[in-house]
Amino acid sequence: MSARIVKPGAIGQPFSRVDGRLKVTGKATFAAEYKVENVAHGALVFSQIARGKIKNIETSAARNAPGVILVLTHENAPEMKKTPVFGSDSEEMGAASSSILYLNTDEVYFNGQPVAVVVAETLEQAEHAATLVAVEYEEKQAKLILQAEKPDAVLPEHIPGEPSDLKQGDAEGALAEALYKVDNIYTTPPFNHNAIELHATLAEWSEDEKSLTVYDSTQYVIGVQEMLAKKFSLRKENVRVIGSFVGGGFGGKGNAWAHVSLTVAAAKVVKRPVKLVLSREGVHLSVGGRTPTEQRVALAANDVGKLTALIHTGFTQTTEHNNFAEQFTFPARHLYKSENIWLRQEMVHLDIVPNTFMRAPGESPGTFALESAIDELAHEMGIDPIELRARNEPDRDPVKDLPFSMRNIKEAYRVGAEMFGWSKRHAAPRTMRDGRFLIGCGVATAFYPAYQFPAAARVEIHADGTAIAQSAMHEMGMGSATAQAQNLADELGLSFEQVRFEYGDSNFPYAPVAGGSNSTISVGAAVKAACDDAKKKIHGLVGEDDASPLKGTRFDEVEFREGGIYRRDDATKGETFHAILRRFEEDKIEGEGEAAPGAESEKYSMGSYGALFCEVRVDEETGEVRVSRFLGVYDCGKIINPKTASSQWRGGITMGIGMALTEEALFDVRKGRIVNPSLAEYHLPVNLDVPNIEIHFLDIPDPLTPMGAHGVGEIGITGVAAAVANAVFNATGKRIRDLPITLDKLL
Amino acid sequence: MSETNSGGREFADRTVPVILQINGIKHELQLEPRVSLLDALREYVGLTGTKKGCNQGACGACTVLVDNERINSCFALAVQYQDREITTIEGVAHSDQLHALQAAFIECDGFQCGYCTPGQICSAIAMFEEFKQGAPSAVTEHLAETEIEFSEAEIKERMSGNLCRCGAYVGIVEAIREAFDKEAAR
Numbered sequence: 049m050s051a052r053i054v055k056p057g058a059i060g061q062p063f064s065r066v067d068g069r070l071k072v073t074g075k076a077t078f079a080a081e082y083k084v085e086n087v088a089h090g091a092l093v094f095s096q097i098a099r100g101k102i103k104n105i106e107t108s109a110a111r112n113a114p115g116v117i118l119v120l121t122h123e124n125a126p127e128m129k130k131t132p133v134f135g136s137d138s139e140e141m142g143a144a145s146s147s148i149l150y151l152n153t154d155e156v157y158f159n160g161q162p163v164a165v166v167v168a169e170t171l172e173q174a175e176h177a178a179t180l181v182a183v184e185y186e187e188k189q190a191k192l193i194l195q196a197e198k199p200d201a202v203l204p205e206h207i208p209g210e211p212s213d214l215k216q217g218d219a220e221g222a223l224a225e226a227l228y229k230v231d232n233i234y235t236t237p238p239f240n241h242n243a244i245e246l247h248a249t250l251a252e253w254s255e256d257e258k259s260l261t262v263y264d265s266t267q268y269v270i271g272v273q274e275m276l277a278k279k280f281s282l283r284k285e286n287v288r289v290i291g292s293f294v295g296g297g298f299g300g301k302g303n304a305w306a307h308v309s310l311t312v313a314a315a316k317v318v319k320r321p322v323k324l325v326l327s328r329e330g331v332h333l334s335v336g337g338r339t340p341t342e343q344r345v346a347l348a349a350n351d352v353g354k355l356t357a358l359i360h361t362g363f364t365q366t367t368e369h370n371n372f373a374e375q376f377t378f379p380a381r382h383l384y385k386s387e388n389i390w391l392r393q394e395m396v397h398l399d400i401v402p403n404t405f406m407r408a409p410g411e412s413p414g415t416f417a418l419e420s421a422i423d424e425l426a427h428e429m430g431i432d433p434i435e436l437r438a439r440n441e442p443d444r445d446p447v448k449d450l451p452f453s454m455r456n457i458k459e460a461y462r463v464g465a466e467m468f469g470w471s472k473r474h475a476a477p478r479t480m481r482d483g484r485f486l487i488g489c490g491v492a493t494a495f496y497p498a499y500q501f502p503a504a505a506r507v508e509i510h511a512d513g514t515a516i517a518q519s520a521m522h523e524m525g526m527g528s529a530t531a532q533a534q535n536l537a538d539e540l541g542l543s544f545e546q547v548r549f550e551y552g553d554s555n556f557p558y559a560p561v562a563g564g565s566n567s568t569i570s571v572g573a574a575v576k577a578a579c580d581d582a583k584k585k586i587h588g589l590v591g592e593d594d595a596s597p598l599k600g601t602r603f604d605e606v607e608f609r610e611g612g613i614y615r616r617d618d619a620t621k622g623e624t625f626h627a628i629l630r631r632f633e634e635d636k637i638e639g640e641g642e643a644a645p646g647a648e649s650e651k652y653s654m655g656s657y658g659a660l661f662c663e664v665r666v667d668e669e670t671g672e673v674r675v676s677r678f679l680g681v682y683d684c685g686k687i688i689n690p691k692t693a694s695s696q697w698r699g700g701i702t703m704g705i706g707m708a709l710t711e712e713a714l715f716d717v718r719k720g721r722i723v724n725p726s727l728a729e730y731h732l733p734v735n736l737d738v739p740n741i742e743i744h745f746l747d748i749p750d751p752l753t754p755m756g757a758h759g760v761g762e763i764g765i766t767g768v769a770a771a772v773a774n775a776v777f778n779a780t781g782k783r784i785r786d787l788p789i790t791l792d793k794l795l
Numbered sequence: 796m797s798e799t800n801s802g803g804r805e806f807a808d809r810t811v812p813v814i815l816q817i818n819g820i821k822h823e824l825q826l827e828p829r830v831s832l833l834d835a836l837r838e839y840v841g842l843t844g845t846k847k848g849c850n851q852g853a854c855g856a857c858t859v860l861v862d863n864e865r866i867n868s869c870f871a872l873a874v875q876y877q878d879r880e881i882t883t884i885e886g887v888a889h890s891d892q893l894h895a896l897q898a899a900f901i902e903c904d905g906f907q908c909g910y911c912t913p914g915q916i917c918s919a920i921a922m923f924e925e926f927k928q929g930a931p932s933a934v935t936e937h938l939a940e941t942e943i944e945f946s947e948a949e950i951k952e953r954m955s956g957n958l959c960r961c962g963a964y965v966g967i968v969e970a971i972r973e974a975f976d977k978e979a980a981r
Contacts, residue, residue, distance in 0.1 A: 068901035071909030074844020074884035081843035295910030525907025702962025
C-alpha cells in the first residue's frame with residue numbers, strides 16, 4: 049500500500065453553483081425565453097363548470113378580434129392520442145398528468161379545464177381574444193366534496209409500490225386496552241406548488257411536420273418527449289424537448305399538463321411556432337396540486353413508553369383520470385417500532401383538477417399527522433418527545449423487516465438538542481413568555497426514502513484536458529448540475545474547473561423525472577458508469593503502447609488523478625490525458641454508461657432522516673405565530689455539496705413553514721373552482737416569515753448508495769409542519785390538528 | 796388558413812410609438828398602449844432577464860429600476876415610462892464586472908432556480924438606496940428615527956415584496972449584508 053496523501057476531491061466541497069453567473073445576470077434562458085423567429089402567442093380558455101358537456105362554443109368574436117390567427121377547440125383540434133398517465137400506468141412512467149383528452153372531447157371534467165386555445169400575433173391580442181370565447185354547457189352533477197364521497201372511497205391496489213392496507217397484529221385491540229393513548233384526526237388543505245416561473249411551452253414544428261422542437265418548463269424532458277411523440281404519431285427521435293433552466297418545479301412540472309400538448313397542436317395548425325405561458329390563475333386552475341388529506345393517527349403505549357399500537361389511516365382525493373394516492377402512511381412504515389401496526393389509505397374520486405405530487409408527496413402531510421401524534425403522546429405521558437422517539441427507535445425496518453442501510457436519527461437528535469439548547473425548553477405548555485408573546489419549542493422527525501431510478505449518461509474527455517458529461521437530467525435549482533460536475537471531476541481525476549455537466553435536453557442520454565429526490569444518485573451512478581467506460585477506453589490505448597510508461601498495466605493497476613493516468617505502485621509513472629490524446633491524434637475519448645438500482649434496494653430499508661427543532665413566538669392578543677428559530681439536523685448520507693444541499697433543506701423548511709402557517713388553496717365546493725388562484729391570496733412565506741434557519745448535517749455516508757449519498761430535495765419539507773404545530777402547542781397549550789395554523793384557530 | 800382573419804391592419808392602427816431608455820440604450824418601439832413594461836421588455840425588446848411570476852404585483856419577479864427606484868414592471872404600462880431611465884438585471888453589471896450584490900448572491904447561494912433572482916437583485920439595490928435615504932419601514936420602531944440600523948429585520952421586511960419559492964431567503968439576506976454592510980455602517 050502506498051502512503052500517498054490523497055488530495056481531497058470535489059465531492060464534499062461547498063462550491064458555488066456552476067450556473068450562478070448566468071442566473072444573477074439575467075442570462076439563464078428559461079423555456080419562454082428562447083428566441084424563435086415568427087413566434088405566435090397562445091392563451092387558454094378555461095371551463096367555468098366542474099362537470100358536463102360543451103353544448104356550444106362561440107368563437108367568432110375571438111376569431112374576428114385583431115391579430116387572432118386561430119381559435120382551437122374540440123371542434124377543430126387535431127387528434128392527440130391517449131398516452132400513459134404518470135403514476136397510474138405501472139408499465140410505463142408516462143408524463144401525461146391525466147387521461148383526459150383535452151380538446152379531443154366535449155366533456156368537461158373539472159372547473160378550470162382548458163376548453164380552447166387562442167393564438168394571436170401578440171400576447172395582448174391572445175389574452176384579450178381568450179376572454180371573447182363564449183361557452184355554453186350542459187351541466188352535470190359534480191362530485192366536489194371529499195366528506196360527501198367517502199362512502200364511495202376506493203382502496204387503491206397499491207400506493208407507489210407499497211400495500212394500501214397493511215396490518216401487523218391487532219392494533220385496534222391493543223389501542224382499546226392501552227394504558228396511554230392518543231387517537232385524533234389531522235387534516236391538511238390542498239396546496240399548490242406555485243413555482244415562481246409560470247409554466248411555459250414553446251413549440252416549433254419542422255416544415256414537413258415530421259419533427260418537433262419544444263422548449264418546456266419541465267422536470268421530465270424524456271417523459272414529455274415520449275408523450276408528444278405518441279400523441280402526435282411522431283418518431284421519438286424526431287421530438288426534441290429542451291428545458292435547460294426551470295424556474296422551480298417542486299413536482300408541479302413533473303407531469304405535462306394540458307397546455308403542453310395544446311401548444312404543440314396549435315403550432316401544428318397555424319404552421320408557426322407558438323408560445324404559451326400560463327397565467328398564475330391558469331397555473332392554479334389547470335395544474336394540479338397536493339390533495340387535501342384527512343388522517344387518523346392513533347398511538348398506544350405501555351407504562352415505559354413503548355408503542356403497543358400505531359394506527360395511521362385516512363383519505364385523500366384524486367380523479368378517475370389520474371388515480372394518484374398521496375402516500376401519507378409512508379413515514380409510519382419506517383419510523384417507529386410498534387407491537388401492532390395498522391396502515392390504510394383510501395382515495396375519493398372527485399371532479400377536480402387532477403392532483404399530483406408536490407415536494408415529498410405523502411411524507412409531507414404524513415409526517416405532520418404522525419409527528420404531531422407522537423408529541424401528543426409524549427405530553428400525555430409526561431415524557432420528553434425526543435426520549436419517547438428514542439424508546440421506539442426500531443433496529444430493523446418495522447414493516448419490511450429489513451436492516452437499515454444507514455440510520456442515525458438518535459445522533460441527529462443528540463447533536464440538534466445541544467445546538468438548539470433543548471434542555472432549556474419548558475415541558476409544560478404556556479410557561480415561556482416574552483411580554484405579550486408566548487414562546488414555545490417543538491421537535492419533529494423528518495423522513496424521506498432514498499430512491500434510485502435507472503439513468504444513463506455519456507462523457508467526453510477532451511485533448512485539452514477538460515471533460516463534459518451529458519444526461520437528460522434537470523436543474524430546477526436543486527444544484528444538480530453543480531453536484532454532478534463534482535462527481536464527474538472526482539471520477540476522472542480532474543479539477544472542478546475542468547469539467548462541465550450538460551442536462552435538460554432529450555437529445556442527451558436517458559434520465560428519469562426529477563422527483564423522489566432521485567437525481568443525485570440515479571444520474572451520479574450513470575456518470576460513474578460512463579466515466580468507467582471512457583477510462584477503460586483511454587487505458588486501452590496506453591496499456592499496450594510502447595511509448596507509454598503505463599504499458600503492461602492492468603486497469604486495476606492504474607488510477608486517474610490530476611488530469612491523467614498513473615500507476616498505483618509507482619506514482620511517478622503515468623501520463624496526462626492531453627499527452628495520450630495528442631499522441632494518438634484523437635481530439636476526444638467518449639464513454640457511455642447506464643445504471644440502475646441494485647439488489648441492495650430489496651435487501652435494505654433505505655431512507656433519509658432529520659431532527660427538526662422549532663421555536664415560535666405567538667402573539668397572545670392576535671394569535672399570530674412567528675417562527676423565531678428553526679434548526680434542521682439531517683442524516684442524508686454523504687453530502688456532495690454542503691452549500692447547495694443546505695439551500696435545499698432551507699428551501700424545504702421554508703415551504704414547510706408555509707404549509708404550517710399560511711398556505712391553503714381555497715376551493716368553492718358548490719362550483720368546484722379554486723377561489724384564490726393568485727399569489728396575493730395564496731400566501732407563500734415571504735422573507736420576513738422565515739427566520740435564519742440553521743442547518744447541520746451528519747455527513748455519514750450510506751455504504752450502499754452511489755457516492756454514499758442520498759437526495760436531499762424532498763426531505764426538507766417533511767416534519768416541519770409538525771415541528772411548528774408542536775412548538776405552538778408548547779407555547780399556547782392549544783393543539784392544532786387542522787392546517788394551516790391561522791390566527792383564528794388560536795384565539 | 797380558414798381560421799386566419801385579416802386583422803393585421805387593425806393591429807397596426809392600435810399601436811403607438813414608444814421610446815424606452817433601457818440600460819443606457821434607446822429603444823424605439825411600436826406598441827399597443829396596453830402593453831405592460833414587463834411585456835415590452837420581454838416580448839418586444841427581447842430583454843428576458845426580467846421575469847413574470849404573477850402579472851399582478853404580488854411576487855416581485857418583475858422588479859426593475861426606474862430612475863434608481865424599484866417598481867413592479869408588470870404593474871406599469873410601457874407608454875408611461877418614456878423619458879425615464881430604466882435599468883434591468885442586464886444593466887446591473889458593468890460589462891464583465893459583476894455588481895457586488897450579484898457576486899454576493901453567488902457566494903451566499905441567494906437563489907436556487909434563479910427565476911426570482913433578477914427581481915431580488917434589482918429590488919435589493921433600490922432597497923438599499925431607500926435605506927440610505929432614511930426611509931422607515933414597517934419594522935422601524937420610530938418613524939422619525941434618523942439613524943436606522945441595517946438589521947436583519949429591516950432587510951427582511953424591506954425585501955418581503957420579492958417572493959422566492961425555493962426559499963433562499965437566508966442566502967438573500969446574507970448576500971445583501973455582504974454587499975452593503977460596510978456602506979451601511981458608514
